[in-house]
Amino acid sequence: MDRPANWSAYRMAALSAVGLVVGAIAALLAIAFVDLIGLMNAVLLIAPHARVQMDDSSGVLTAATVLVPALGGVVVGLIVQSLVDERRALGPPDTILTVQTGGLPPRIRSGIASTAAALVSLGCGASVGQYGPLVYLGTIIGAVASRLRVGLADLQSVAIACGVAAAISTAFNAPIAGIVFAHEVILRHFSLRAFAPVTVASGTGYVIANVIFDREPLFLVRFGGVEHAHEFVLFALVGVFGAMVAVAYMRFLAVGAWLADRLPGPAALRPGFAGLALGLVALQLPEVLGVGTETLRFTTIDGAFEIGELAALLIAKILLTALCIGFGFVGGVFSPALLIGALFGALGGAAVGIVFPGGYSGVAVYAVCGMTAVFSPVIGGPLTAIMIVFELTRSYDLTVAAMVAVVFSNLLANRLFGRSLFDVQLAGRGFDLSMGRDRAILQNRRVTEVSSVSGPVADPQEPLREALVRIASAGRSEAPVVDAAGIYRGLIRAGSLATSCPDALVADVVTDEGLVFDQTTTVWEALERMRHFVGDAAAVVESDSKRFLGTVTEAAVIGAYLDTAQSLKREEHAVL
Amino acid sequence: MRCFSSIGAAFLLCIVCGTAAHAGQTEPLTVVSWGGAYEASQRAAYFEPFTAETGVPIKVVQYDGGIDDLRAHIERTGGKPTWDVIDMALADAESACDAGLIASFDPAVLAPAPNDTPASEDFLDDAIGRCWIAQLVYSTVLAYDERAFPGLKPRTVADFFDIKQFPGKRALQRAPIAVLEWALLSYDVPRAQIYNLLSTKRGLDLAFRRLDQLRGHIVWWSDGSAPPTLLQQGEAAMASGYNGRFFYAIVEQDAPIAMIWDGQLIDYSTWAIVAGADDRALAERFVRFATRAEKLATQARLISYGPTRASARERIGTYIGSNIPMSAHLPTAPRHLESAIRQDHRWYATTERLRRRRWKLWIDSLPDSDRPPE
Numbered sequence: 020m021d022r023p024a025n026w027s028a029y030r031m032a033a034l035s036a037v038g039l040v041v042g043a044i045a046a047l048l049a050i051a052f053v054d055l056i057g058l059m060n061a062v063l064l065i066a067p068h069a070r071v072q073m074d075d076s077s078g079v080l081t082a083a084t085v086l087v088p089a090l091g092g093v094v095v096g097l098i099v100q101s102l103v104d105e106r107r108a109l110g111p112p113d114t115i116l117t118v119q120t121g122g123l124p125p126r127i128r129s130g131i132a133s134t135a136a137a138l139v140s141l142g143c144g145a146s147v148g149q150y151g152p153l154v155y156l157g158t159i160i161g162a163v164a165s166r167l168r169v170g171l172a173d174l175q176s177v178a179i180a181c182g183v184a185a186a187i188s189t190a191f192n193a194p195i196a197g198i199v200f201a202h203e204v205i206l207r208h209f210s211l212r213a214f215a216p217v218t219v220a221s222g223t224g225y226v227i228a229n230v231i232f233d234r235e236p237l238f239l240v241r242f243g244g245v246e247h248a249h250e251f252v253l254f255a256l257v258g259v260f261g262a263m264v265a266v267a268y269m270r271f272l273a274v275g276a277w278l279a280d281r282l283p284g285p286a287a288l289r290p291g292f293a294g295l296a297l298g299l300v301a302l303q304l305p306e307v308l309g310v311g312t313e314t315l316r317f318t319t320i321d322g323a324f325e326i327g328e329l330a331a332l333l334i335a336k337i338l339l340t341a342l343c344i345g346f347g348f349v350g351g352v353f354s355p356a357l358l359i360g361a362l363f364g365a366l367g368g369a370a371v372g373i374v375f376p377g378g379y380s381g382v383a384v385y386a387v388c389g390m391t392a393v394f395s396p397v398i399g400g401p402l403t404a405i406m407i408v409f410e411l412t413r414s415y416d417l418t419v420a421a422m423v424a425v426v427f428s429n430l431l432a433n434r435l436f437g438r439s440l441f442d443v444q445l446a447g448r449g450f451d452l453s454m455g456r457d458r459a460i461l462q463n464r465r466v467t468e469v470s471s472v473s474g475p476v477a478d479p480q481e482p483l484r485e486a487l488v489r490i491a492s493a494g495r496s497e498a499p500v501v502d503a504a505g506i507y508r509g510l511i512r513a514g515s516l517a518t519s520c521p522d523a524l525v526a527d528v529v530t531d532e533g534l535v536f537d538q539t540t541t542v543w544e545a546l547e548r549m550r551h552f553v554g555d556a557a558a559v560v561e562s563d564s565k566r567f568l569g570t571v572t573e574a575a576v577i578g579a580y581l582d583t584a585q586s587l588k589r590e591e592h593a594v595l
Numbered sequence: 596m597r598c599f600s601s602i603g604a605a606f607l608l609c610i611v612c613g614t615a616a617h618a619g620q621t622e623p624l625t626v627v628s629w630g631g632a633y634e635a636s637q638r639a640a641y642f643e644p645f646t647a648e649t650g651v652p653i654k655v656v657q658y659d660g661g662i663d664d665l666r667a668h669i670e671r672t673g674g675k676p677t678w679d680v681i682d683m684a685l686a687d688a689e690s691a692c693d694a695g696l697i698a699s700f701d702p703a704v705l706a707p708a709p710n711d712t713p714a715s716e717d718f719l720d721d722a723i724g725r726c727w728i729a730q731l732v733y734s735t736v737l738a739y740d741e742r743a744f745p746g747l748k749p750r751t752v753a754d755f756f757d758i759k760q761f762p763g764k765r766a767l768q769r770a771p772i773a774v775l776e777w778a779l780l781s782y783d784v785p786r787a788q789i790y791n792l793l794s795t796k797r798g799l800d801l802a803f804r805r806l807d808q809l810r811g812h813i814v815w816w817s818d819g820s821a822p823p824t825l826l827q828q829g830e831a832a833m834a835s836g837y838n839g840r841f842f843y844a845i846v847e848q849d850a851p852i853a854m855i856w857d858g859q860l861i862d863y864s865t866w867a868i869v870a871g872a873d874d875r876a877l878a879e880r881f882v883r884f885a886t887r888a889e890k891l892a893t894q895a896r897l898i899s900y901g902p903t904r905a906s907a908r909e910r911i912g913t914y915i916g917s918n919i920p921m922s923a924h925l926p927t928a929p930r931h932l933e934s935a936i937r938q939d940h941r942w943y944a945t946t947e948r949l950r951r952r953r954w955k956l957w958i959d960s961l962p963d964s965d966r967p968p969e
Contacts, residue, residue, distance in 0.1 A: 071794035072945035149780055243784040305795075313791050313798070320782045 033169050034177065034216040041178055042185035042220030045160045049153050049189040050234075051140065056149060056310075060140025063087045065309050084305070085298035092294030095136045095348055096287035103134035106286070108349040109133040110151040111204070111398075112441045112448075114158040114183060118176040118205050119456050120463040130159040136349035140290070144308040145298055148340040151351020153190050154205075157182030173590045177213045180206050184191050184217045192234055193410035194225035200403040204439070207456070212593035233509040238411040240319050240387065246380045246421055250371075254388045257367050259426030261392025264363045265428065266436045268337050268356065269397060269443070275345020286347065293346035297339050306332055307339050308413025311358045316322035318390075319383040320363040321372075329366040333359060352440055356394040364389015383511050388418050388424035396432030399439020401425045461543035466536045469579045470559045470569035476501050477511055479526035486525050487516055499558045499570060500529045507535070507560040507567040536571065537562035545576045622874070623654040624881055627665070627681040627827020630657040631820030632843035636897035637682075641885040648884070651877065659817045660684055661770070662691045669696060669871065679872040681883055682935060685863040686943030692726035697867040700726050704879045706887050708906035717888075722863065724901040729863035730886055731894070732901040734926035734935070735773040736859045738822065738841045741851040743832035746802040752858035753781040755833055756808050766825045769815045769967045771954040773860040773942075776936050778802035779816060780858045790939040794946075801956050826852050826859055842899040842924055846914060856931045862938045863903065901925040 060066040064073060064083040073080050100106055109125055110133075117124040124130070137152035161179030171177070180201040188197030198214075198221045206213055226235045245251070279289050301307050306314045314332070317323040324332075340355040368385025387408060395404035404425050409418040437443040442452050452459050475493040477486040477500045490498045491513065500508040509529040519528050534557035536545055549557065556570035600893035624689060626642065628634045634655060642653040642924050656678060658664045669676050683691065691697045702723050705714035715723065722729040737755050739748070740763075748762045755777065767774055779802050784792055814831045817823055822836030823844035838859065844850040866885060868878045884890065891902035892910035899921060902908055911921045926935065958967065 066791070067794035068791050071949065072942065074946065074949045099691065235785065235787045239785050313788070313795055316784065316788055316792060317795075317797055317801075320784070320801065322804070323797055 025525060030171060031215070033171055034212065035219050037164055037167075037169070037171075037174070037178055038181045038216030038219030038577060039223055041157075041160050041164045041181040041216075042188075042223030043227060044187035045157045045182040045220070046189040046224035047158055048160065049186045049224070050228065050232060052134075052153060052156060053149065053190060054410065055138055055142045059138075060144065060309060063091075063143060065144035067141075067305070067313055084301050084308070086293065087143050088294030088298045088301075088308070089291050090294070091139055092290030092292070092346075092348060093288065093439055094139050094143075095145075096285075096290045098132055098136040098139065099290075099347060100285075100287040100350060103129045103136070108136065108151075108344075108347070109155050110351060111154045112444045114154055114179060114205055115441055116445055116448075116450055116459075117158070117162070118179055119207065119452060120450065120460045121173075122174065122463055124158065124162045124179070126300060127159060127163060130155060130162070133349055134159070140343075140348040140350045141310065143294065143350040144297070144301075145290075145294065145350060146307055146309075146336065146343045146355060147348050147350020148352055148354030148356070149310060149350065150187065150190060152173040152349065153186040154351070156182050157184070157186035173212070173593070176206060176590070177216055180213055180217045181220035184221040188221040188224035189405060191411060192225070192228055193407055194221045196406040196410050197221035197224060199406045200398075200400060203402050204398055204400045204441070207452075208591035210591050210593045212590075238315070240383050240412040240414060241419060242381075242383055242412070242414045242417050244380070244416040245384060247378045249378060250380060250384075251420070251423055253367075253371055254384075254423040255427045257364060257385060257388040258392045258424035259358060259431055260362060260367065261389050261424060262396060262428040262431035262435065263273070263331075264337075264359065264389075265356070265393045265396045265432050268340070268352075268359055268393065269436055269440045271337055271341035272344055272352065272440065275341035275343075277345070279346045282346075289346040290343075290348045293339075293342045293348060296342060300335060304332065304335055307335050309355045311336075315358050315361050318358075318365040318386040321382045324365060324369070325368065326369050327479070329362055329369065333362040333366060336362065336396040352397055353394060354360075354395045357390050360390035360393025362389075363393060384417055384420050387412065388421050391421040391426035392424040395425050396429050396436070397440050399442060400428045425564055428493045456587055457580070457583050458543055460587070461546065462541045462582060464542040464579065465538065466540040466542055466545045466571050466576070467538050467559060467568060469542060469575040470536075470571040471575070472569040474498065474556060476567070476571050477525045478502065479524065479529060480509055481525050483511070483516060483519060483523045483525050483528055484521065486511060487513055495555045497533075497555050499567060500525055501567040504569055506565050507558055509533070510558070533558065535560055538568065542576060542579050545571065546580055549573050549576055557595075607608055614856065621651050621752055623652040624874075624877055625654045625656055625679045626881070627656045627658055627678050627807060627869075629660070629682065629819050631818070632847075632898060633819065633837070633900075636839075636894050637885075639897055640890055640894035641881075644890070645881055645884050649880070653881075656842065659819070660687060661805045662687050662694065662696060665691060665696050665869065666694070666907050670868070675873065676869050676871055677873075678869045679874065679878045681867050681869055683727065683865050685727070685865055686726070686938060686940040688865045688867050689940050689944035690947055692724070696870055697726045698872070698875070699871045700724065700728060700867070701879070702728075704728075704883050705825060706883050708790065708888055708904065710906065712906065714886075717904045717906050719903045720893055724865065727865035727867040728886055729865045729892060729903050731864045731903060732861060732926055733864055734838045734859040734931075735768075736838045736841065736860045736926075737777070737833060737835055737855040737857075738826060738852050739833040739855065740826045740829065740831070741853050742829070746920055748853070749833065749855060750857065751781075751855065752777045753783075755855070756781050756805055758808060758812055758851070761833065761950040763812070764814045764830065765809050765812050766814045766816050766822050766831035766834035766836075767809075768835055769817045773949040774806065775799070775802045775950070776860055777835075778805035779857050780936070784936070786858075786936050789936060789943050794942070799953055807959065808857060810965060811962055813961070823848075823850055823852060826850065838924075838926055839898040839900045846917070846919065857934045859926055859935045860938050861926055861932075861935050862940075864900070895921055895925070899924040899926075901927045 050260055058562045061069040064070050111176045134156050140147055141149050158179050161182035164178040165175035183205050184197040184201035187200050188194040198218050336359050364386040365382050368382035372379050391404045408421040450459050458586050475490045475498045477498045479502050496513040502508055509531045510533040514529040534552055536557055536559045556572040559568040646652050708717040743763050754761050779789050819837050822834040823840050825831040826834050827850045841854050845852050866882045872878050888906035891907035895902050895911045895930050896915045913920050
């Protein structure tokens with residue numbers, strides 16, 4: 020590309036512009052998304068504020084409680100099965116995969132349909148989160164922006180990170196957490212090239228949410244400070260047990276999906292079943308409906324719950340969230356994790372209050388510790404968790420306490436489960452990010468991309484001597500044998516002449532030894548299998564028909580590995 | 596010349612006669628209001644000037660808010676009420692409108708601002724309602740007797756519930772208004788979430804549990820003029836009440852009272868026309884008169900309630916007969932708004948039965964000394 024003299028100034032301006040535009044659009048859409056959910060919750064009698072106003076007509080309330088989530092589930096099922104190519108909810112794992120491997124994101128139409136399904140899910144009170152869909156909304160904006168031809172390297176990952184940061188910044192009213200989340204969970208590296216526009220986008224989201232729309236912070240908690248030093252040990256314990264709650268939550272999410280797969284009937288109806296079950300439980304425990312902002316607040320108030328109520332809600336929320344998400348409601352795992360964690364923390368706090376009635380700083384700090392201890396391993400973002408607590412509560416004391424819980428919870432959950440729910444889900448789909456980005460990228464590339472058809476090929480009916488001369492003159496010591504129908508038959512080697520009669524045909528000495536890949540073999544797999552390979556090249560064949568597709572040399576595979584490693588290094592250390 | 600003057604005198608006499616005859620013939624316009632300093636300010640700003648301009652006398656009937664009195668009056672008169680115009684809190688107006696007790700309101704009744712700005716632009720956005728016109732902003736606040744707390748002064752809503760640190764009787768309105776919000780606010784709930792939390796059983800339970808702390812320390816009031824008196828007479832150390840009444844007592848009667856603006860519950864007072872009022876045109880004429888910018892400004896110079904129209908706020912100035920600038924004493928003064936709760940009128944109107952049910956349960960659980968007289 021022809022680069023003008025002031026190229027870096029251009030890049031700086033272009034990246035900032037991307038951050039600004041993507042940030043502004045993502046922020047506005049995030050606000051619209053959250054407001055629409057609020058509106059639907061009010062109209063459909065999900066929100067307590069709307070429900071209490073129908074207190075006199077209990078029949079209507081009962082009908083709405085059961086039918087709204089159930090019918091909403093049916094609508095969600097239909098949207099997902101007919102309009103989303105993947106036939107499942109799109110969310111942060113898809114974002115992470117796209118950014119980490121540099122692959123193509125899911126189609127925009129699928130993304131929009133998935134977002135619409137999330138809106139219906141949340142609007143109808145499903146026990147799912149709103150931040151996952153918001154992250155994906157940011158991803159869509161970033162993906163659209165990355166189609167602009169502005170001549171910037173790694174534009175896709177940067178633009179998506181901008182969209183995600185702005186969505187989080189706006190929804191939580193937490194600009195720093197938006198930046199940290201985009202880096203820690205999505206980009207997973209800190210390069211100035213990404214940091215600058217992501218910060219612009221996050222700041223833009225904050226300005227729009229705060230200055231233009233004047234949104235209140237979500238979770239202001241007034242806290243007088245930790246009164247007793249021994250409580251820090253208790254916070255660590257909350258972290259340890261919180262990790263177990265988080266792991267249980269994530270395992271139940273997997274069980275929900277496993278159960279759904281074994282359910283007879285069309286997939287489109289499954290969310291409806293989950294909605295019905297949710298509605299029936301909500302008749303007794305209305306707190307399980309929706310995102311549960313009110314319940315979250317109550318967990319920070321001393322004496323708002325009995326211990327038994329906390330335990331019942333904790334279990335119900337885990338099971339119903341697993342049911343809703345497993346059965347195909349579209350939504351995130353984050354907001355339920357916030358609530359589950361806060362309920363768990365409040366439970367722990369109530370227990371501490373009983374054991375040490377005098378040495379206890381109130382339930383709020385335990386609720387916040389529990390909240391962060393549970394949600395940080397779920398999203399795989401300990402730093403993000405600490406920043407979110409800081410920005411949401413605006414309390415330094417609470418942040419320090421939460422930090423202690425987060426450390427222990429992440430250490431333990433990482434051992435018991437993995438880096439995050441998203442990573443474990445991706446690993447289930449064959450992309451293991453735990454072994455590094457290079458591996459994930461090479462696992463995402465097919466060996467056919469680096470194979471070639473230019474090398475010498477022998478025909479089974481050809482005299483062996485002629486074939487070997489041809490192979491030698493091409494500088495090779497072996498060649499694949501491919502018949503007239505184009506089917507791969509094996510391999511001949513230069514040394515085979517010595518052990519056969521002079522007028523032998525290729526067919527007489529062909530051997531089926533040697534390395535053979537097919538069209539599904541990934542570059543990473545090829546790299547692993549070539550570790551002890553001795554020879555010129557491995558054949559690549561079509562898996563069913565054995566049709567010959569080409570050969571791939573060790574040099575080509577190693578070259579692909581080095582290219583990937585270098586481009587990652589460039590991206591992760593890029594300045595501008 | 597003499598002849599001319601006598602004709603002139605006769606003519607003049609005739610006008611006076613005519614007016615007198617008119618006044619004699621015309622039924623007075625019956626306005627329902629709240630009594631005390633508030634009614635006095637209305638009398639000076641609206642009632643007397645209206646009679647002077649139109650010759651129609653105004654009869655004032657007093658009530659203590661709510662919609663029960665209005666409903667009873669309409670039932671008692673068989674749908675031909677003698678009440679014409681009623682001054683209602685906005686949430687009550689919502690309820691009354693839903694119940695068909697007040698007539699729908701035609702915004703064309705309202706006069707434009709003195710500079711011809713249309714009324715719809717001059718009034719606050721939500722001031723013009725289905726059946727009412729919100730005319731002023733008032734607030735329900737907490738106040739205390741300065742003499743009761745010579746050292747540490749109560750500053751927050753939480754202090755109101757803290758009997759240990761701030762001992763003394765608490766004067767409370769005998770209705771579930773404002774006090775539930777305050778109870779929840781004392782748990783450090785953000786103001787934006789108060790009504791959402793009060794919408795849950797758990798929220799109401801928490802609020803009443805806070806009120807339980809006042810058991811044995813409650814004095815009840817229902818007439819809005821009572822709280823300043825209760826404080827002045829030492830019958831209560833702290834009280835809830837209307838900001839204008841406290842202001843009046845402080846300024847006019849030099850009462851040793853201080854207000855706590857933390858958690859003030861901001862509400863609108865509205866004019867509404869009673870459904871079935873016999874002379875609707877006259878009632879509308881009164882509402883048009885009483886919502887003119889100069890009239891609203893006059894009332895705001897008599898009592899610290901803020902007008903809902905911009906042209907009126909510009910004209911307020913000082914408390915009549917003094918150098919006290921009124922704008923700093925209004926509920927809408929910026930420093931008072933920092934910790935204000937805006938009343939959710941729709942919520943109030945639709946949760947009335949629930950609130951009353953829970954309120955009655957709580958009242959019934961109180962010791963006899965705290966029971967309000969039936």
